[in-house]
Amino acid sequence: xxxxxxxxxxxxxxxxxxxxxxxxxxxxxxxxxxxxxxxxxxxxxxxxxxxxxxxxxxxxxxxxxxxxxxxxxxxxxxxxxxxxxxxxxxxxxxxxxxxxxxxxxxxxxxxxxxxxx
Numbered sequence: 001x002x003x004x005x006x007x008x009x010x011x012x013x014x015x016x017x018x019x020x021x022x023x024x025x026x027x028x029x030x031x032x033x034x035x036x037x038x039x040x041x042x043x044x045x046x047x048x049x050x051x052x053x054x055x056x057x058x059x060x061x062x063x064x065x066x067x068x069x070x071x072x073x074x075x076x077x078x079x080x081x082x083x084x085x086x087x088x089x090x091x092x093x094x095x096x097x098x099x100x101x102x103x104x105x106x107x108x109x110x111x112x113x114x115x116x117x
Contacts, residue, residue: 027065027073035058043092044088068117071105072116075113
């Protein structure tokens, strides 16, 4: 086998691995926190309806986290943030619905992010 034939086979194998690999998350924890920063006061000490800028952030997150990888990455970020910020669990759970938004990611330190699809 010539070296150019071997190189072509290796290149083809590398391309196949790249194409078959699971898609990586494109959303970052910084993106998630930027979107939900307006919700911090509401989640820690609020009541009633969330502020409009908070709901805008939840909407932005819902639009950005569309793939499973993005949802799981956002979940992991929210899970870590919820551990560091003493959020009211009932407000966190109801936040998307209170904003009129469907979001399959929970703001909770107990969420199993691997089960989000």
